[in-house]
Amino acid sequence: MSGGEKLKGRLVYLMGPSGSGKDSLIDAARDALAQLNCVVARRVITRSAESAGESAFGVSVEAFADLVRAGAFAMSWRANGLGYGIPVEIDQWLAEGRHVLVNGSREYLPQAQERYPTLIPVLLSVRSDVLRQRLMSRGREGIEEIEARLARNALFAPNESAGWAEAGLLLDNSDGLSLTVSHLMDLLRREGVSIL
Numbered sequence: 001m002s003g004g005e006k007l008k009g010r011l012v013y014l015m016g017p018s019g020s021g022k023d024s025l026i027d028a029a030r031d032a033l034a035q036l037n038c039v040v041a042r043r044v045i046t047r048s049a050e051s052a053g054e055s056a057f058g059v060s061v062e063a064f065a066d067l068v069r070a071g072a073f074a075m076s077w078r079a080n081g082l083g084y085g086i087p088v089e090i091d092q093w094l095a096e097g098r099h100v101l102v103n104g105s106r107e108y109l110p111q112a113q114e115r116y117p118t119l120i121p122v123l124l125s126v127r128s129d130v131l132r133q134r135l136m137s138r139g140r141e142g143i144e145e146i147e148a149r150l151a152r153n154a155l156f157a158p159n160e161s162a163g164w165a166e167a168g169l170l171l172d173n174s175d176g177l178s179l180t181v182s183h184l185m186d187l188l189r190r191e192g193v194s195i196l
Contacts, residue, residue, distance in 0.1 A: 008097035010193055011090070011116040012038065013104040016124030017153040018080060019135040021173040021180070022103050023055075025124065029181045036188060037195045038099035044073070044085040075115065077108040080149075099193050120169070120191045122184070127174040128153055 016022050026040055033040065044057045046064045059067070064083040068076055073085035090100045094116075104112060106123070113119055126134075131153050135146045169187065173180045 007094040007116070007118065009037075009094040009099045010191070011094060011112075011119040012099060012101040012122060012188065012193065013109065013112055013116075013119045014101060014122045014124060015104050015106045015109065016173070017126070017131065018149050019131045019138070020124045020126040020153075021134070021177065022124055024177055025171075025173060025180055025184065026101065026103065027055075028177050029184055032181060032185050033099075033101060033188075035195075036099060036185070036193050037097070038101055038188070038193060039093060041086050041090050041093075041100055041102045043103055044083075044087065046083040075102075075104075075108065075112055077105050077111075079105050079107065099188075120188070120193070122187065123170050124173050124180075125170060126153070126172070130174045 014022055014026070030040060042056060044059055044064065044067065046061050047056070047058050061083065064085065067073060067085060068083075072088055074088045074090050076083065076085040078084070084105065086102050086104075090102070093100050109121060113121070128150055132146065132150060135141055135149060141149065171180055171183050171187070
């Protein structure tokens with residue numbers, strides 16, 4: 001966004017370790033988000049569209065690089081060996097007064113905050129035992145990759161995320177999706193996300 005452009009909508013920037021349930025939370029919250037005039041941005045990922053996982057546009061590494069060069073992304077980053085992009089259309093949605101939820105990266109958060117100063121960062125956490133079970137059941141990663149993801153999850157552990165919890169921006173998705181959806185909606189309303 002250009003520095004002088006005032007956005008009417010808020011960007012909700014959801015983060016969490018792979019397997020924490022971000023995609024499940026987004027799907028389960030979609031109707032409730034719509035009631036708050038909040039749309040979900042569909043990511044572009046350098047992974048086959050047939051791969052199990054989120055509903056994203058799968059593109060080749062070459063096509064992703066072409067999209068970056070063409071300015072097709074409002075935000076883009078690399079994580080877990082993949083490229084991720086958020087389509088630039090979100091800027092139009094925000095300017096129109098719609099709120100937008102994106103599935104983001106914790107490492108990219110500083111750049112996202114620079115571009116969207118009023119964004120609402122939300123950190124999704126999950127207990128390691130629950131995460132291990134989820135990663136094993138989805139069958140996308142081998143044992144070494146699962147162990148690496150579990151190590152990354154330690155960065156999201158409650159003691160490491162105390163500041164997020166104190167700010168009310170930490171959601172625990174270990175116990176039940178409906179409870180997490182309810183907490184997400186409460187958080188967004190508290191942060192002023194509503195029909196404008």
